[in-house]
Amino acid sequence: MTVNPSKSTPSREKLFGRDYTLTVLGTFFFMLNFTTFYLLPLFIQRIGGNETDIGLVSGSGWIISFICTPFSGVLVDRWGAKRLLLAGAALLGVGAAGYLFVQQVGPLIYFLRALQGVGLAAGLTAGYTLVAELSPASRRGESYGFYMVFTLSPHAIGPWAGEGLVLISGFPALFGVTAAYALLSVLLGAFIRGRADDSDPAPSSSLPALLVRRDLWPVMGTVLLTGSSFGAVLTFVPTYLKSRGFETIGFFFITYTVVAVLIRIFLTGLSDRWGRRWILLPNLLGMAVVLVLLALARDVWGFVAAAFFFGTSQGFVMPTLGALVIDRANPSDRGRTMGLFSGFFHFGVFLNSAALGGVAARFGYPVVYWIAAAMALGGLAFFARFDPSRSPEPDRLGPAAAP
Numbered sequence: 001m002t003v004n005p006s007k008s009t010p011s012r013e014k015l016f017g018r019d020y021t022l023t024v025l026g027t028f029f030f031m032l033n034f035t036t037f038y039l040l041p042l043f044i045q046r047i048g049g050n051e052t053d054i055g056l057v058s059g060s061g062w063i064i065s066f067i068c069t070p071f072s073g074v075l076v077d078r079w080g081a082k083r084l085l086l087a088g089a090a091l092l093g094v095g096a097a098g099y100l101f102v103q104q105v106g107p108l109i110y111f112l113r114a115l116q117g118v119g120l121a122a123g124l125t126a127g128y129t130l131v132a133e134l135s136p137a138s139r140r141g142e143s144y145g146f147y148m149v150f151t152l153s154p155h156a157i158g159p160w161a162g163e164g165l166v167l168i169s170g171f172p173a174l175f176g177v178t179a180a181y182a183l184l185s186v187l188l189g190a191f192i193r194g195r196a197d198d199s200d201p202a203p204s205s206s207l208p209a210l211l212v213r214r215d216l217w218p219v220m221g222t223v224l225l226t227g228s229s230f231g232a233v234l235t236f237v238p239t240y241l242k243s244r245g246f247e248t249i250g251f252f253f254i255t256y257t258v259v260a261v262l263i264r265i266f267l268t269g270l271s272d273r274w275g276r277r278w279i280l281l282p283n284l285l286g287m288a289v290v291l292v293l294l295a296l297a298r299d300v301w302g303f304v305a306a307a308f309f310f311g312t313s314q315g316f317v318m319p320t321l322g323a324l325v326i327d328r329a330n331p332s333d334r335g336r337t338m339g340l341f342s343g344f345f346h347f348g349v350f351l352n353s354a355a356l357g358g359v360a361a362r363f364g365y366p367v368v369y370w371i372a373a374a375m376a377l378g379g380l381a382f383f384a385r386f387d388p389s390r391s392p393e394p395d396r397l398g399p400a401a402a403p
Contacts (some may be wrong), residue, residue: 024131026085026185028185029182031182033093033181033185036174037178044082044240048082050361051358055355055356058235059349060214061114063346063350065342065350066347069121070339071121072121073340075122081129086186089186096181098183099171127151129334129335135326150255156254165334207357219341223345225348226321227347228352229288232369235293235356236360252304254305255304256308257352260311262315276323284376287317290313292370295370324336325341
């Protein structure tokens with residue numbers, strides 16, 4: 001008989017400690033820097049770029065992040081998550097300040113986007129790993145849910161505040177403020193004490209060995225396809241809304257973020273009780289529904305509905321996938337495993353950003369979202385067919401319980 005660890009103790013284990021709080025606050029400002037750059041397509045248009053430039057410049061940061069995240073995971077396991085978190089925030093700050101010198105689409109903007117990609121890879125991998133080290137196993141889904149409130153809320157605050165700042169003071173002020181966000185992230189991260197798990201680690205696995213593990217590669221494939229859906233929404237929504245005649249884009253990001261934050265605060269603990277699989281399946285389907293709604297949207301209510309369901313599905317999907325990956329990772333491989341998790345997600349974003357920019361320019365944005373909806377359905381089918389879990393219990397108990 002399998003025992004549910006969340007019910008085997010009379011009281012709930014402590015979740016919110018000093019280092020956990022510093023980690024989520026540092027990550028908040030880290031992501032506030034990065035998500036403000038969802039306005040980058042508007043800046044590219046301002047300096048003379050077109051839809052193809054938008055897709056290539058935006059996508060270049062994601063592909064660099066994809067390349068770097070597995071190596072970031074190795075460095076986290078070797079040097080510690082705190083150092084990588086600080087390095088990532090510093091790179092985002094330097095990259096943001098560098099945009100003050102961009103006058104046209106050219107080598108400089110690609111170089112700065114690459115810096116942002118490296119910084120994102122290092123910082124997110126380190127943040128995910130710190131949360132894994134600081135979270136009790138019986139509350140892992142809840143822990144990732146709260147953590148992702150602080151990675152998600154900047155998706156509304158960054159573009160909304162940034163758009164107002166651009167209207168009042170222009171893009172130079174925007175780039176200065178985003179550099180300050182990164183500095184705050186560095187200052188908060190500097191006070192994190194470090195690794196909470198002092199147990200003797202098992203020998204680390206190589207990246208290829210992790211990729212072929214039967215309980216990990218189906219999850220990574222699902223993360224890749226989820227990233228593709230996510231990228232189709234966030235890369236093209238700003239210019240899609242402008243093409244539909246909307247003066248502002250903040251309402252979409254605010255709706256999406258408020259819904260996802262509420263779900264992550266109140267409901268992500270459901271995966272600890274019901275099992276990861278049974279939370280993931282309906283919400284992966286929900287991602288496809290979101291993309292169909294975007295393809296069909298014609299007025300403000302259509303876009304609000306899409307943002308609402310996007311928030312619902314993303315509110316569940318990413319914390320649950322993150323918890324599932326850590327459930328199955330050995331403690332000595334947490335950095336590498338979370339590096340792969342972040343890398344596959346970023347590569348998925350890159351695929352749609354780079355590949356579909358030309359599609360948007362030639363055939364229009366609705367075609368982009370029909371293609372992305374098909375990819376989202378592919379993610380659902382892939383996970384349902386290949387993931388080895390067939391009941392809630394193995395997902396919670398980690399590698400030892402996997403078949």
